Amino acid sequence: MSTVATHPSYDELCANFDWAIAERELGVTRSGRINIGWHCSDRICELGLASKPALIWENFSGTGRTYTFDDLRALSNTIAVYLADLGLQPGERICLFMDRVPDLYIGFLGILKMGGIAQPLFSAFGGDSLWTRLADARTSAILTQRKHVGKVRKIREKLPELRHIVVVDAGEAPLQEREVAMALDELPRVERLDVYPSTSETPSVLHYTSGTTGQPKGAQHVHYSIVSQYLTAKWVLDLQPDDIYWCNADPGWVTGTSYGIIGPWANGTTQVVLDSGFSTERWYAFIDKHRVTVWYSAPTAIRLLMRDGTKVARKYALTSLRHLCSVGEPLNAEAVIWSQEAFGLPFHDTFWQTETGCIVVTNFPGMPIKPGSMGKPFPGITATVLNPKTNEPYDRPGPVGLIALRPGWPSMIRSYWNNPTGYASKFKNGWYLCGDRASIDPDGYFWFVGRDDDVINTGGHLVGPFEIESALLEHPAVAESAAVAKPDPVNMEVVKAFVTLKPGFEGGPDLELEIMNFVRNKLSPLAMPQEIEFVPSLPKTRSGKIVRRILRAKEWGEPVGDTSTLMDE
Numbered sequence: 290m291s292t293v294a295t296h297p298s299y300d301e302l303c304a305n306f307d308w309a310i311a312e313r314e315l316g317v318t319r320s321g322r323i324n325i326g327w328h329c330s331d332r333i334c335e336l337g338l339a340s341k342p343a344l345i346w347e348n349f350s351g352t353g354r355t356y357t358f359d360d361l362r363a364l365s366n367t368i369a370v371y372l373a374d375l376g377l378q379p380g381e382r383i384c385l386f387m388d389r390v391p392d393l394y395i396g397f398l399g400i401l402k403m404g405g406i407a408q409p410l411f412s413a414f415g416g417d418s419l420w421t422r423l424a425d426a427r428t429s430a431i432l433t434q435r436k437h438v439g440k441v442r443k444i445r446e447k448l449p450e451l452r453h454i455v456v457v458d459a460g461e462a463p464l465q466e467r468e469v470a471m472a473l474d475e476l477p478r479v480e481r482l483d484v485y486p487s488t489s490e491t492p493s494v495l496h497y498t499s500g501t502t503g504q505p506k507g508a509q510h511v512h513y514s515i516v517s518q519y520l521t522a523k524w525v526l527d528l529q530p531d532d533i534y535w536c537n538a539d540p541g542w543v544t545g546t547s548y549g550i551i552g553p554w555a556n557g558t559t560q561v562v563l564d565s566g567f568s569t570e571r572w573y574a575f576i577d578k579h580r581v582t583v584w585y586s587a588p589t590a591i592r593l594l595m596r597d598g599t600k601v602a603r604k605y606a607l608t609s610l611r612h613l614c615s616v617g618e619p620l621n622a623e624a625v626i627w628s629q630e631a632f633g634l635p636f637h638d639t640f641w642q643t644e645t646g647c648i649v650v651t652n653f654p655g656m657p658i659k660p661g662s663m664g665k666p667f668p669g670i671t672a673t674v675l676n677p678k679t680n681e682p683y684d685r686p687g688p689v690g691l692i693a694l695r696p697g698w699p700s701m702i703r704s705y706w707n708n709p710t711g712y713a714s715k716f717k718n719g720w721y722l723c724g725d726r727a728s729i730d731p732d733g734y735f736w737f738v739g740r741d742d743d744v745i746n747t748g749g750h751l752v753g754p755f756e757i758e759s760a761l762l763e764h765p766a767v768a769e770s771a772a773v774a775k776p777d778p779v780n781m782e783v784v785k786a787f788v789t790l791k792p793g794f795e796g797g798p799d800l801e802l803e804i805m806n807f808v809r810n811k812l813s814p815l816a817m818p819q820e821i822e823f824v825p826s827l828p829k830t831r832s833g834k835i836v837r838r839i840l841r842a843k844e845w846g847e848p849v850g851d852t853s854t855l856m857d858e
């Protein structure tokens with residue numbers, strides 16, 4: 290099957306771009322009514338796709354269930370009515386605190402249909418992480434499962450505004466104060482609903498950012514975001530009518546809502562969801578069983594697949610795959626080359642943030658991929674890199690600067706919850722600063738360097754962690770790596786690398802020296818780690834991002850700061 294999109298080329302799309310293209314296709318205007326819940330279900334039914342599967346769901350043990358767009362429509366109506374009957378009002382924050390069960394996806398649409406603000410949080414969060422975010426958002430209700438309700442019970446006394454704790458699978462279990470049982474299958478199915486008349490600027494989703502560099506912030510999205518999410522899903526993920534699409538991100542992370550709910554369903558795409566943790570074989574078997582065609586994943590998962598080698602991939606029929614995309618962290622060249630070897634297809638990198646709401650820089654389908662580069666701005670997005678001294682774009686390709694976007698695309702957040710000053714501080718000279726560094730080559734391709742705070746200053750030379758980590762990952766023993774600054778009396782900072790090894794390798798001074806020399810030969814003596822520490826695992830956020838800040842703080846003897854999004858808290 291071809292990997293080339295059927296839509297016009299990147300250059301043609303850029304030349305004729307207008308977000309009105311998406312507005313027309315979605316049947317919305319900036320001043321009219323838009324409701325994401327309605328657009329992702331009712332409208333798809335009106336287009337004649339009521340009986341098309343919308344969600345093919347499977348849990349860790351292989352039990353599954355399929356929901357059509359008509360099911361999605363009626364069941365999200367049902368949840369909307371249920372929540373409104375509890376007395377919940379439009380504009381109130383309603384948290385989704387569940388594993389990737391169908392109620393999570395349907396509940397998300399239901400909340401939006403009754404005008405609530407959906408606040409998805411990772412079900413793996415412990416009490417403290419949950420409390421910080423519910424307290425900050427002054428959340429009125431939480432939808433959760435029996436297995437997680439204990440965490441809510443522990444903190445509810447500190448949350449006087451949390452009026453309803455809705456348990457979706459309570460069964461006969463005894464409930465406590467403020468708790469109600471909502472058995473979706475047993476509620477009368479609501480066929481007709483007057484959906485809340487939201488417009489473009491009505492708040493829709495409140496996402497707490499992964500917090501790799503500090504306190505989590507509540508990113509405030511609006512219903513108009515669907516305009517960007519719809520079109521980027523269609524063009525970048527290249528969604529076609531017959532696709533079986535798998536986004537393996539949890540909706541606690543923006544990828545799991547923008548491209549695990551809104552983008553694909555606004556396109557009427559069939560999605561598969563696997564409610565289970567990572568396992569190479571389980572994932573390949575899932576792709577094989579459901580004949581997945583488009584797969585949206587992340588470097589952290591791809592590195593684990595790489596660690597297990599191409600042989601495992603050959604045990605499964607993965608030939609249904611025709612388009613692969615990646616997000617969340619820099620995608621190193623090695624991973625692109627490996628995926629070509631393992632699946633016969635390259636991963637296409639996509640760069641964006643909770644704040645941008647949609648993909649902003651990407652290896653567009655059909656555009657030649659330069660392995661290691663993130664690609665070019667999505668048509669309609671003006672992206673550049675600024676000289677950090679002047680906050681002006683460079684007048685030539687090459688130098689490393691701050692990634693900056695011209696504000697105004699539909700899915701940009703409108704503020705940080707309770708923190709307008711924090712939001713205002715992200716803008717300089719009329720540009721929105723992403724907080725990342727990159728360079729642009731003469732062909733207009735962006736090359737990621739690192740988060741601003743992760744750049745290493747060794748003897749006055751700025752070294753990006755991505756370059757060093759990419760080189761480390763090319764060494765046959767290295768599974769994962771993080772390069773951070775370590776204090777040095779002469780050079781101010783030197784590079785220290787933390788490394789996890791592939792099965793069968795043992796850390797020690799010989800391997801350390803070998804890897805150091807490997808990096809020196811590939812890059813430069815400057816980029817060579819002065820020290821390599823072999824570790825069993827690296828600190829990561831729940832969305833799989835390596836948190837270099839924590840490793841660096843230890844080297845400098847500084848406090849590690851907020852750790853509430855960490856995987857192994």
Ligand code: 6R9
Pocket residue numbers: 498499542543544615616617618619620638639640641642643644663723724725737740832
């Ligand atoms: C969607 C998402 C945003 C930060 C972003 C950057 C990093 C995301 C990337 C990437 C290099 C890519 N990031 N995609 N870095 N290449 N393709 O991840 O949102 O959780 O808010 O994180 O993630 O540092 O600024 P979010």
